[in-house]
Amino acid sequence: MDTLIENFDQIRDGFLTTIWLLIFSGVLSTILGTVLASFRVSPVRSLRAIGTSYVNTFRNTPLVLILALAIAVIPTLGFNSLGFSIGIRNFNTFFVVAALGLAAYTSAFVCEAVRSGVNSVDPGQAEAARSVGMSFLQSLRMVVLPQAFRAVIPPLASTYIALAKNTSVVAIFGVPEAAYVMRKLSNQFTTDVWFIFGGIALGYVAIVAILATASSLLERRLAVAR
Amino acid sequence: MSTVLFDSPGPRARARHNVLTVVAVVIALAILGWVIWKLWQEGEFSADLWEDLAQPNIWNAYGLGLAATLKAAVSAIILSVLFGAVFAVARLSDRIYFRLPARIIVEFFRSVPLLLLIMFVYFGLLHQLYWSLVLALMLYNGSVLAEVFRAGVLAVPRGQSEAAQAVGMRKGQVMRLVLLPQSVAIMLPAIVSQCVIVLKDTALGQIVSYRELVAESQGIAQFVHHNIVPLCIAAVIYIAINYSLSKFAVYLQRALSQRGRTSEGATATSDVTFGPGANAGA
Numbered sequence: 001m002d003t004l005i006e007n008f009d010q011i012r013d014g015f016l017t018t019i020w021l022l023i024f025s026g027v028l029s030t031i032l033g034t035v036l037a038s039f040r041v042s043p044v045r046s047l048r049a050i051g052t053s054y055v056n057t058f059r060n061t062p063l064v065l066i067l068a069l070a071i072a073v074i075p076t077l078g079f080n081s082l083g084f085s086i087g088i089r090n091f092n093t094f095f096v097v098a099a100l101g102l103a104a105y106t107s108a109f110v111c112e113a114v115r116s117g118v119n120s121v122d123p124g125q126a127e128a129a130r131s132v133g134m135s136f137l138q139s140l141r142m143v144v145l146p147q148a149f150r151a152v153i154p155p156l157a158s159t160y161i162a163l164a165k166n167t168s169v170v171a172i173f174g175v176p177e178a179a180y181v182m183r184k185l186s187n188q189f190t191t192d193v194w195f196i197f198g199g200i201a202l203g204y205v206a207i208v209a210i211l212a213t214a215s216s217l218l219e220r221r222l223a224v225a226r
Numbered sequence: 227m228s229t230v231l232f233d234s235p236g237p238r239a240r241a242r243h244n245v246l247t248v249v250a251v252v253i254a255l256a257i258l259g260w261v262i263w264k265l266w267q268e269g270e271f272s273a274d275l276w277e278d279l280a281q282p283n284i285w286n287a288y289g290l291g292l293a294a295t296l297k298a299a300v301s302a303i304i305l306s307v308l309f310g311a312v313f314a315v316a317r318l319s320d321r322i323y324f325r326l327p328a329r330i331i332v333e334f335f336r337s338v339p340l341l342l343l344i345m346f347v348y349f350g351l352l353h354q355l356y357w358s359l360v361l362a363l364m365l366y367n368g369s370v371l372a373e374v375f376r377a378g379v380l381a382v383p384r385g386q387s388e389a390a391q392a393v394g395m396r397k398g399q400v401m402r403l404v405l406l407p408q409s410v411a412i413m414l415p416a417i418v419s420q421c422v423i424v425l426k427d428t429a430l431g432q433i434v435s436y437r438e439l440v441a442e443s444q445g446i447a448q449f450v451h452h453n454i455v456p457l458c459i460a461a462v463i464y465i466a467i468n469y470s471l472s473k474f475a476v477y478l479q480r481a482l483s484q485r486g487r488t489s490e491g492a493t494a495t496s497d498v499t500f501g502p503g504a505n506a507g508a
Contacts, residue, residue, distance in 0.1 A: 043232050046247040050254055060468035061461045062429035065440050072453035076268050168339035172432050179341050186349040193350035201338045208337040
């Protein structure tokens, strides 16, 4: 127990890094995943093929391998200084590359969540909208997307929860987030492994619980009697 | 092709789509070409790499890695199915002293990252590489499967268990003779798609330096002094296996639901088991 209290600073910094990773790769994968989903539901055949091959490639490869490839490929392509800072917090190139790898992997799952949401809207809805004279954009904005958005929330939330847990994988490559702190402390204080695991696991459980609660609140707010 | 988003295209729209198809292909090929050209310039595809890769001991290493991955994945999936079945039944029990602990255990192991579990089992319980990985995989995937199985049993129409009770079956008989056989149609595809996740997740064994396919390919990368091609070979192996497994899961789902035994329930829960998020293991 003392180990947890004495090393509280490290654990807190670890979870801060975890949360920043979650935010960056969450935002990036939402953007890329939505673009890919729009490819996959578009009438243009080659765009559909591009979307499908992206999803099949990235969904079937282990995240560890994708991260290893990102670390190898991105600097080789000439992107050597991707670091930046927000306020007093600095993000080095390594952090950004890890976040990009996580985002590349998660986008495939975001894409599938968004696509299944759009596909869950009954085609009759759009037909009805068209037959009362709405234009394509009107039917998209007022009929299809509001319903799709509702259907997307639960699968998207479980994707973000998976992402929150997956951020731990970057520990293998030495990004100092919570799981990395756990490995370091477990090596240092071998007799306290149970407490260290309990403490760090509790942090992850809290993050997951917050995401799950937020999604169910949002879902209830947007729910509509059908 | 007509979906909720657009009508079937007319001749003008079709011409426009053809133009867009060509434009998209050109842009995609341009990006891919630039990446390959850049990597080629940096010497990632140089001749000595291919000579090194042609050595038989390299392919031996890939084989060993793949064998280690499959070995861990197969043991883990068998144990996970058992763990999932036990905890699903416990969660469906009428008795709170079975239901509540099972629920806490399942919820806990589902929300803790697998990597933490592997480290915990290795440093805190077993100190044994292979079994630490398998045990951690069992705890995580077993908990996920417990939820899948529970959803499968709940998806069997209520009238089935009511009818079984009405003809005088006891609780165990209702579960064993009526509910479980009917929900297998939903569970089998879910188990197959969980295999994909387990296969990918064995790669996390690296944190305790279990030498599976990804670790071996990284070793090969160091040995031949080139990173990208050896890693891509491992990726291709994973994609081939996992893609066929996912296709098999979809085929199973279709074949089993066509038997019509669980017509409504199967479609209702297929979202739970095949939901995109459900597949997002590491």
